[in-house]
Amino acid sequence: MRLFDTHCHIADPRFDADRDEVIARFREAGVARALVVADPREPIYDGPEDEGGQLVAVGNEDRVFELVEAHDFLYGAIGVHPHNASGWDAAAEAMVLEYLKHPKCRLLGEIGLDYHYDLSPRDVQRKVFDRQLDMAFDAGVPVQLHIREAHGDCLDMLRARARAGRMPRGIMHCYTGSWESAKIYLDLGLHISLSGAVTFKNAPKLAEVARNVPADRLLVETDCPYMAPVPLRGRRNEPAFIVHTFTKVAELRGEAPDRLAEQLWRNANGIMGIGE
Numbered sequence: 001m002r003l004f005d006t007h008c009h010i011a012d013p014r015f016d017a018d019r020d021e022v023i024a025r026f027r028e029a030g031v032a033r034a035l036v037v038a039d040p041r042e043p044i045y046d047g048p049e050d051e052g053g054q055l056v057a058v059g060n061e062d063r064v065f066e067l068v069e070a071h072d073f074l075y076g077a078i079g080v081h082p083h084n085a086s087g088w089d090a091a092a093e094a095m096v097l098e099y100l101k102h103p104k105c106r107l108l109g110e111i112g113l114d115y116h117y118d119l120s121p122r123d124v125q126r127k128v129f130d131r132q133l134d135m136a137f138d139a140g141v142p143v144q145l146h147i148r149e150a151h152g153d154c155l156d157m158l159r160a161r162a163r164a165g166r167m168p169r170g171i172m173h174c175y176t177g178s179w180e181s182a183k184i185y186l187d188l189g190l191h192i193s194l195s196g197a198v199t200f201k202n203a204p205k206l207a208e209v210a211r212n213v214p215a216d217r218l219l220v221e222t223d224c225p226y227m228a229p230v231p232l233r234g235r236r237n238e239p240a241f242i243v244h245t246f247t248k249v250a251e252l253r254g255e256a257p258d259r260l261a262e263q264l265w266r267n268a269n270g271i272m273g274i275g276e
Contacts, residue, residue, distance in 0.1 A: 006193055006221045011063040037078075040061050041088065079109040081114075106273060108144070109171075142170045143170035143171070145190070146174070174195040175193060179209050182213065195220075
């Protein structure tokens with residue numbers, strides 16, 4: 001079987017001590033490709049010191065694309081996460097646009113709305129989300145959407161875009177919403193990507209989503225180092241663990257794992273415009 005982890009953060013400093021081993025493990029587990037996500041406003045504190053001796057937050061785009069360039073089975077995405085929307089400025093926009101030209105950059109994301117933490121004001125989140133959707137549409141690049149406790153506002157924005165003929169293709173990353181909402185996202189042309197959350201005992205609505213999403217619009221991901229699946233919940237997640245998520249999805253759908261794996265492989269490569 002060939003699996004594609006369509007969203008991971010293995011450039012994160014939490015993998016610095018054993019990144020090569022993490023990559024070796026997921027390759028051995030059958031994860032043939034993975035997409036690594038960059039954010040020019042991600043607050044990783046490994047930059048220079050300011051005048052007060054404090055470390056300055058810098059984006060992780062260089063870390064991500066150096067990693068992607070070093071491995072032919074890795075691809076990249078870039079976008080400003082809703083948590084970091086307050087840091088959006090002309091420089092961030094220029095950085096995203098520049099990296100979208102990179103031959104291995106396949107998505108603009110993760111972008112969206114997160115009303116759970118509200119780390120950026122909601123009006124700022126919506127403005128930055130809308131701008132990045134415009135950028136993706138104009139560039140002809142699919143998006144990867146992070147939507148948490150904000151499906152109402154998100155759907156309002158996406159429906160308006162669809163009516164105006166400016167709705168980009170894309171993926172609902174780490175989807176945790178209902179089947180009713182999923183049907184609307186599917187009608188808007190989006191794929192649904194399931195993470196380790198589908199294995200959690202307290203997530204019955206995701207089981208319904210997993211059973212009902214059309215086979216040609218379904219994806220799986222880890223979102224590592226977050227969202228480790230059962231039976232590894234609570235550990236640092238990594239791409240090799242996607243096998244547990246995939247196995248649960250195949251079980252819920254009542255499908256042969258080999259056949260489903262090939263369908264998901266085609267789906268991932270297709271939305272990202274990668275040859276098989």
